[in-house]
Amino acid sequence: MANDYEYLSKENISQYLKSKSVFNNLIDADNIVEFNEVGDGNLNLVFILKDSKGKGVVLKQALPYVRLVGPDWPMTPSRARIESETTIIHSKFAKDLVPEIYDFDEERFIIAMEDLSDHRVWRGALNEGLRYEGVAKPLGEYVAKTAFGTSVFGLGHDKHKQEVARAINPELCLITEDLVFTEPYFDNGRNSVLETNKKDAEDLANDKDMVREIGLLKYKFMTSAESLIHGDLHTGSVMIKGNDKEQAISVKAIDCEFAFYGPLGFDLGALIANYTIAAARARALGNVEQMKWLLSLAEQTWEGFESTIRKLWPTRVDKRVFNDEVFENLIKTWKSDAQGYAGAKMARRIVGLAKTSDIETLEPNLREGAARAVLQMARLSTKERDLGKSWKNIAQQFETIIEKTVTK
Numbered sequence: 001m002a003n004d005y006e007y008l009s010k011e012n013i014s015q016y017l018k019s020k021s022v023f024n025n026l027i028d029a030d031n032i033v034e035f036n037e038v039g040d041g042n043l044n045l046v047f048i049l050k051d052s053k054g055k056g057v058v059l060k061q062a063l064p065y066v067r068l069v070g071p072d073w074p075m076t077p078s079r080a081r082i083e084s085e086t087t088i089i090h091s092k093f094a095k096d097l098v099p100e101i102y103d104f105d106e107e108r109f110i111i112a113m114e115d116l117s118d119h120r121v122w123r124g125a126l127n128e129g130l131r132y133e134g135v136a137k138p139l140g141e142y143v144a145k146t147a148f149g150t151s152v153f154g155l156g157h158d159k160h161k162q163e164v165a166r167a168i169n170p171e172l173c174l175i176t177e178d179l180v181f182t183e184p185y186f187d188n189g190r191n192s193v194l195e196t197n198k199k200d201a202e203d204l205a206n207d208k209d210m211v212r213e214i215g216l217l218k219y220k221f222m223t224s225a226e227s228l229i230h231g232d233l234h235t236g237s238v239m240i241k242g243n244d245k246e247q248a249i250s251v252k253a254i255d256c257e258f259a260f261y262g263p264l265g266f267d268l269g270a271l272i273a274n275y276t277i278a279a280a281r282a283r284a285l286g287n288v289e290q291m292k293w294l295l296s297l298a299e300q301t302w303e304g305f306e307s308t309i310r311k312l313w314p315t316r317v318d319k320r321v322f323n324d325e326v327f328e329n330l331i332k333t334w335k336s337d338a339q340g341y342a343g344a345k346m347a348r349r350i351v352g353l354a355k356t357s358d359i360e361t362l363e364p365n366l367r368e369g370a371a372r373a374v375l376q377m378a379r380l381s382t383k384e385r386d387l388g389k390s391w392k393n394i395a396q397q398f399e400t401i402i403e404k405t406v407t408k
């Protein structure tokens with residue numbers, strides 16, 4: 001694959017817009033008055049462009065390497081194709097919950113999409129202590145609709161098989177296999193923690209029950225082809241638009257370049273992990289009510305997920321042996337997976353490469369306790385995933401851990 005394609009820049013962007021008719025009615029390429037590079041993720045260039053009449057588009061270009069590290073870590077830019085195709089497929093099932101895709105340039109790996117600059121990244125709002133209602137539940141609905149729609153229940157045998165093959169994403173899956181499931185337990189030189197958290201990281205890696213569960217979860221991640229999952233559904237992959245009552249009026253799941261056919265509980269776990277990390281931050285900053293609210297979001301997401309997938313279940317394409325008893329078993333499995341993956345995703349953000357601003361922007365004396373709390377919650381969540389606990393019970397247990405570690 002050619003990796004010598006031209007990168008977008010302020011100098012060449014008008015020319016690029018003029019070269020494609022899809023932009024004719026979207027933006028005036030001769031009157032671009034705003035050009036902002038806003039890529040704050042780990043991988044890509046992201047430009048928000050606006051013309052003098054206020055019309056805007058977003059151009060997202062995949063670099064042939066991991067932006068976080070630089071050209072020393074090559075990475076397929078075909079991830080942009082995966083993101084574009086997945087967003088379009090997900091929009092068939094959850095149109096309002098993803099951005100509109102206008103174009104994909106397969107030579108320069110550029111996705112043109114809806115301008116969401118009237119939205120903001122949810123993680124940033126949470127870090128500021130804002131409490132938008134109406135985000136966690138729609139995200140559960142998004143997981144349910146997209147997971148059901150792309151599963152054997154939604155697609156049937158032939159289409160599901162074709163889709164599993166089309167959507168393979170081995171390079172990005174390997175990032176997750178390494179960073180989420182392996183390196184927190186077997187350091188590959190990319191881990192880092194505060195000196196005062198070294199013992200916590202060692203306790204995690206030496207926790208045999210945890211490592212066994214992580215192994216089982218990694219195996220499932222590598223072999224289960226349930227649904228076309230988002231693959232990186234953290235709070236930085238969610239954009240929200242709120243009203244002045246801190247009620248979300250629009251929620252969008254973005255950045256699905258890690259998408260592939262995998263276990264749907266991975267997406268639920270990613271959300272829950274990031275709510276929990278945000279809760280540790282809130283308490284470290286003394287905001288008890290915000291912590292409690294954040295810990296209640298897992299239940300909201302799960303309720304959005306479960307109620308939606310229950311409604312979809314009667315529409316499954318083949319009802320012969322996929323009976324209601326099967327569904328109740330699946331619900332239990334998905335909950336166990338969600339809790340297991342939540343713990344895996346919490347631990348990786350503390351110990352491994354690519355951490356979260358929630359914790360990293362805390363002063364070291366606050367970060368220490370927050371990081372310790374997250375690691376302890378991670379181990380509890382993953383190891384006790386099959387105990388059939390209620391979400392309220394889990395939230396209560398997390399709160400107890402946070403209170404003990406963050407405020408000691």
Ligand code: SR1
Nearest residue numbers: 042066175176179232354
């Ligand atoms: C090298 S990419 C690091 C991380 O950024 C993405 O958001 C994924 O979570 C990935 O693991």
Ligand code: MG
Nearest residue numbers: 041232237255
């Ligand atoms: Mg991302």
